[in-house]
Amino acid sequence: MMRQYELVDRVRQYNPNADEDLLNRAYVYAMKAHGAQKRASGDPFFSHPLEVAAILTDLKLDDATIVAAVLHDTIEDTAATREEIDNVFGKEIGALVEGLTKLKKLDLVTKPAQQAENFRKLLLAIADDVRVLLVKLADRLHNMRTLNFMPAEKRARIAQETLDIYGPLAGRMGMQGLRGELEELSFRHLMPEAHAMILARLEELKAKNGAIIARIEKELTDQFAKRGIKVLVKGRQKQAYSVWRKMERRSIAFEQLSDIYGFRIIVDSVEDCYAAVGVAHTTWPSVPGRFKDYISTPKQNDYRSIHTTVIGPGSQRVELQIRTQEMHEIAEYGIAAHALYKDVAGAPDGSRTGESRAYRGLRRTIEALSGDDSEKFLEHTKLELFQDQVFCFTPKGRLIALPRGATAIDFAYAVHTDVGNSAVGAKINGRIAPLISELHNGDEVVIARSDTQTPPAAWESVVVTGRARAAIRRATREAVKAQYGGLGRQIIERAFKRAGRSFVEDKLKAALPRLARASLDDVFVAVGRGEMFSGDVVRAIHPDFKEERASGPAPAKSESGWFGLNKVANLIFKVPGPGDAEGSIPIRGARGDLPVRFAPKGGAVPGERIIGIMTPGEGITIYPIHSPALTAFDDRPELWLDVRWDIDNARKELxxxxxxxxxxxxxxxxxxxxxxxxxxxxxxxxxxxxxxxxxxxxxxxxxxxxxxxxxxxxxxxxxxxxxxxxxxxxxx
The missing domain is CATH 3.30.70.260 (ACT domain)
Known part of the structure; x- marks a missing residue:
């Protein structure tokens, strides 16, 4: 277990001005708080937060983050409170520790709602302070390193959660080194046989090609030196999980992989990056379609490099990643390579000083999705953050990064919510294309708009970004609210008129608690959707109101399929039951001597909500509330009638x-x-x-x-x- 002075020394190696007293106080406080607690391995529990802090010192983080790492389990697992942490260490550290505190263990497999809610809280905490994410990832990494001490079932659950959420989240923040270790450890626990098999194949390949790799490394260095470019060449081997994932994704055998070995070319400047590409391509043949420039067009996680593949020495395919030392540090450490924790002031556009694009994008995504419930939030965050990307452009050259498989609709919502809501068409690379067209790297997209457009609810099943889905759902809710709200208001006004009472909004507002609704709009929508009977609204204001019900024998069905109805005193009319010339199906909500029928296709059956559509001169047609035919009457609310089943349970009819x-x-x-x-x-x-x-x-x-x-x-x-x-x- 790391000693107190060792923790201080680790921090002072990269920060000579570290607050030694603060670090010492945190060490002693956490050690006393955890006391005799033990981990599954039998080690003192206090060793875990110290190891988490050690991982973060490798990332050279600030004192507050290191202290938060030492204290991160105190509120959850000891008698310590947020108030006490604030008093001893300050509110900044208290907020960090609380952001890291979990209510309960996350459970991905058996309790998705609980897991989703905890993940939601984690991301919302991250949106406030990126250091919460850095400590959480370090916490998960140490837990994965010691996972073999856990029961087999729990190992599988934690490993799956790490592979599904924490590994991709680290990658999304550009922390490729940490992501690689998290995924490798998860792979080893989830699929030990596959992991062992790939490791064995990689070792065989290394033994076989070791001399060739050394030769390639030397020849690359010599060729760049001849052209006056100072480089550092680093060979790398794909990790077992990366190999497995590529084999699975492309359905290819191990022998078909061409980029198991690659070489990182570290140069001094951006200019040297492009000069190095020229050297590589004039010395060895390049492989078509294998050139990617992430310097001029960085990934959303701030990753910058030039990738190219050449047929190198020994006719071997050689993948080159060319970057500066600064780019290399960002590629390995991601947002941890930025001094985000020094941020104190916000920029006019809402970004934070020194903030990386990766973190800014994460915050904006979380803010856009924060209105969803927990499980939808988790689903949409995965869609938004954890997919490979395509890069598209607006006509003015603005770069829009989207998940792979995104459509022109996703593009429209990425530009602005209003653009998505009003989108009616698209041009992709100058050609008219459907809005559901899948986009590809380099596409230029123009969105045609209309002020009268409302996004169809069906779009939600087409788009792939969480932002688009959330916006479509909101727009659909508003459209439904407007449609049914207007209908419901008319139904209520007519109900008050039939009852001989005046409809006064202020009186209805006072009666909202009796209707269990929060606003007048909620009441109107509920009545319009058939979820509340208009008579109940009248009684909420006038408790003495009583509906008069009348009924009478209904005539037989005519050849046209319409039914003649007896005139009734109030709100009851009756439709003859199937095969029953004298009986009737009472349906509540209309009055007068009107012909009535059910919709000819599918009809309507008791128990489902129904709507009556009055056709002047013809009569009333009864539809189920979900009937597509009702959309033809969306702009004719005056034709809609509030009707309900009024069935005698003692009488069974088919x-x-x-x-x-x-x-x-x-x-x-x-x-x-x-x-x-x-x-x-x-x-x-x-x-x-x-x-x-x-x-x-x-x-x-x-x-x-x-x-x-x-x-x-x-x-x-x-x-x-x-x-x-x-x-x-x-x-x-």
Whole structure:
């Protein structure tokens, strides 16, 4: 275990002005707080925060970060409190320690919601201070180094979490050295056989090609020296996990890999980087398509280098990474190579002085996604941060970095939320293209806009960036709120008018607690969506209000499919039940002698929300709330009626609906479908076969069910059958 003076010496090696008293106090405080606590390995628990601090001294971080590392488990695992940390070490260190404190252990596999919420809190803490991330990554690295002392099940869970979140997060922040070790340790614990196999193959290759590598290194150095370029050549071998990931991603064998060995060419200046490329390409043939300039176009994690591949000495493919010493440090240490912890003032654009692009991008991503719930936040953050990137351009030359697989819609939202919300078309490299077109490196994208455009909800399933998904969801919520809010207001106003009462907004505001809604808009939307009955709103203000219900025998169904309705006193009208000329299905929400029918395709069944559409001169059509046909009436709210089922539970009736079943075209398939429906209590009224592919047949089934719960049970049972490919309810 590291001694007190050793910790101080490590910090003073790179910071002669270190606050020795602060470091000593932190050491003593944490040692006393953890007391006799032990780790799974049997070592004193206090050894863990010291090792975390040691990792951070290798990154040459400031005193406050080192102290936060020493104290990072005190609030969580000891009797120490945030207030006490503030009093002893100051609020800055207290905030860092609290940002690192976990409520409970993260659990990726068995408790996704809990894990998502903790990850959300971690990233929100990172957005406030990047040092939280640096300590957290060092904490995870030491835990991974000692993971073999944990039970096998826990090892697998922690390793998977590291591979899914912490390794990519380190890479996203440009800390490739730390990312490599995290991924390598995770790979070893998750797939020990594959790890051992690849390590063995790499050792064989090293023994076989050792002389060639030394020759390439010498020849590279000599060639650059002849041209007057001072270089340092460093050979490197891919790590086992990188080899495995590339084999899996490209579905290739170990022997097909051409970049297991590479060489880093460290030069003095940017000019020398490009001069070195010239030397390499004039000395050896270059491999087409293998040149990437990350100096003129840095990656979003601040990585800068020139990559090229040549056919070098011995006809070997040689990958070269050409960079300056400063670029090399940033490539290895990422944001830890920046003096971010010295930042005290913000820039006018909201960035922070000395802040890296990687950290600035992370903060803005987190801020854009912070409105989502925990699980969506985790999903979208993974999409936004942990994917390979493509680089595209606006017409004015602005560089937009996006995850691989991003569409023109993602591009529009990356430019600005308003651009995405109003996007109606795109031009990619001067050619008109669909907004869902996938983008590639170097594409120039122009977005066509319209002030009347509202982003379709379906876009959410097309885009790949979390920012776009969050913005589309917000816009969809606002559109739904506007649509149903206006309808709900009209329904409520009509309800008050029918009741002979005045509708006063102030009185409704006072009654909001009785309706369990936070605002008037929430009430209007709830009524418009069919989630609340307008009569309940009237009673919330006028408790003495009573609805008069009347009913009467309904006439038989006419040939046209419409029903003549008896005039009723208030809000009840009744539609004849299936096969029942004298009975009726009471539906609440309209008055008058009006013809009424169900939507001809799919109908409506008890238990689902319904809407009435009044067609002047024709009557009322009843639709399920989810019916696509309702979109045709979005701009005609005056036609919408608030209607509800009013079913007598003692009276059981079957109601018609339609489903489409896609089944294998083989003997017995129809029998299985019919038997399943019969065993579940449904009644088949008619079956029509739709021409389809040779291997499959579509059946359009007129079905009778008790209610929506019964219908869903039938659909579920059908989907479970091996002969059934797909089952859907028909909706007009």
């Amino acid at each position: 109601y018609p609906t339609q489903i489409v079943v896609t089944a294998l075209n083989e003997p017995g398939a129809l029998g299985i479908v019919a038997t399943t429906i019969g065993e579940t209590g449904g009644n088949i009224d008619n079956i029509a076969f739709v021409p389809h592919a040779t291997d499959f047949r579509e059946m359009l089934i007129d079905l009778e069910v008790w209610d929506i719960k019964h219908l869903n049970a039938i659909l579920s049972q059908l989907r479970a059958k091996s002969v059934v490919s797909k089952v859907e309810r028909v909706s007009e």
